[in-house]
Amino acid sequence: MSAYLVLARKYRPTTFSEVVGQDHVITTLKNAVLSGRVAHAFLFCGVRGVGKTTVARILAKSLNCTGRPDNDADPCCSCPSCKEIAGGYSVDVQEIDGASHTSVDNIREINENIKYPPVSSNYKIIIIDEVHMISMNAFNALLKTLEEPPAHAKFIFATTESHKVPATINSRCQRFNFRSISVSDICSGMAGILTKEGIDATSDALDMIAREAQGSFRDALSLLDQIVAFGEGKIDVSDVQSILGVGSRDRFFKLAEAIIAHDPPAALETLHMVFDEGYDPEQFTLDLSRFLRNLILVAHSKDNTAIIEMVDTGPNELEGLKALANKCSREELSNLFSILLKSEADIKRSGIPLIALEMTVVKMCMAPNLVDLSNVLKKIDSFRLGTVSGATASSEHPKVRRTRGGGAWMNRPKIFRSPCKARFSCGFRR
Ligand SMILES: [Zn+2]
Structure with missing residues (x-):
């Protein structure tokens, strides 16, 4: 029996064209490779699971690929160099975990090795993941090499906490900010993978998984793995709800409608239905904040349609949000969000978060009607x-x-x- 490979690894992009949701980074890197104007050091910044390490490996493959035509930046993935890098045994491309190689000695070793020319490739490439974890002395030890690297050397650093990378390192690198991946990009990426796996999934179910992943494609695929194992060849909203412990999105709409209609009994009834489904109060508070945030953006999109791009939701929910946003003023929505935000810490701190959330919802129901100032x-x-x-x-x-x-x-x-x-x-x- 062959070992099972999780979806995130099985479908890890192997070429620039397969990377999801980072077009701004990919276009620049491809142009750099094609024109031969490749910097000697890169700093890839962004939250977890958005493709930093994946793009670093693709860039390394592309630079050292021997089967790549001159007019294509994508690596061939079949030459010995590409295979060695993909298998993790290339002598010229070294991937280092910054979290476990934090000392000056580790960096000294790199400084020594990088002097010697590559064995069988064009470049000697050092990829340091989570580079912010290395010590300040180790960063200082790296400065000289970064300042005047040998012509055959390339450095690619990846970090989830770019503010911890010293300015002296930052200024010696070409910096790329990786974006959190949008719900629609995550949905289309997952849909493509499920088609290859021969699994059916409803768009509502994919929307729900994508929202839960909060911009991380790897998180979305990890959740998808779990749900595929549960769903037996078909995925629908109820599968996702039972695995993630999240209620139907209808609950958010019902709750928001009750709050806007100043109807505490209806709001409390909806809230209890949510908890009967096993929703965690703290998680629900966060999800309700996101729902209200989306609603506020939709309300403001009447003046500026570009804002609709920032709404973190699938097309199914967008229409419902537009209808709901018409039922109250923007001031009222901002006020509701403010009440929820102020109560968030209390709900987390409370020994009985469910009651704290109940009282917050009642308070939101009783918020005064505010009139749109522009009117x-x-x-x-x-x-x-x-x-x-x-x-x-x-x-x-x-x-x-x-x-x-x-x-x-x-x-x-x-x-x-x-x-x-x-x-x-x-x-x-x-
Ligand atoms: Zn190749």
């Missing part, structure tokens, strides 16, 4: 331009009257022009 300003403007009837203006003060002639400005209610003559008696300043 208020529009009304004031129309009032000033005299488009609002005099009766409305007069309601401000019994003595407000309009002057004759002089256009819109002269027709403005007197309330904007002079103090009330009767202010000493009634205290109202016009």
Whole structure:
């Protein structure tokens, strides 16, 4: 029986074209390889599971590939060099784990080795993963080599915590920021893999897995592995819910509708349905924050359609969010988010997080109706331009009257022009 290879390893991209969601990095690297203008040191930054190490290996393969045509930056994956790098036994490409090679001695060894020309390839390439873990002295020991490296040397550093990499190292490297992968990119990547595996999955189920992965493709594939084992050849939302312990997205919509309608009983009923399904209160709070964040972005997308790109959701949910966003003002949504955010720490700290969350939801239900400020300003403007009837203006003060002639400005209610003559008696300043 052959050993089972997890999806994340089985479908690890082997060429630039297979990398998901990092087009800005891939285009630049491909152009550098094709034009021969390849920097001597790279720093790949980004959260876990977005393809930093994978791209580092592809770049190493591409630089040392002997079967690659001149007009294609993708490695051939079949020449001896590509096979050696893929198998992890290349003498010219060394992959080092920064977390376990933190000392100055480790870096001295690299400094010594890098002086000698490559054995059978174009370049000697050092890949250091989690480079922020190496000690400050080790970083200092690396400086001289990075400053004046031999012509055959290339360094590729990867880190999830770029702020811990000293500025002296940063400035000697070409830096690439890897993005968190969008829900739609993760969904399409997973769909491609499932087709190759001959497994059916509903788009709702993939949406749910992608959201749970929070921008990390590797996390998404690890979850998918777990769900494939459970689902027996077919994946639907209920499989994902039972494995991840997350409720249906409908629950978020129902809860948000109840909150917007100021209906605490309906909100509490939905909340309890969620917990009956085994949702963790802390996780639910985080997921509700993300849901509200998406709702706020959708509400603001009426003014700027580019914002819709930032909404972290699949196309199925987007329409529902648009409909929900029309039911209340943006100020109200911001206020709800603010209440939830302030309560988040309390829910985490509480010995009984479920009750803390219940009270937060009740508080959100009882939040006052806030009016969109832009609407208020529009009304004031129309009032000033005299488009609002005099009766409305007069309601401000019994003595407000309009002057004759002089256009819109002269027709403005007197309330904007002079103090009330009767202010000493009634205290109202016009
Ligand atoms: Zn090759």
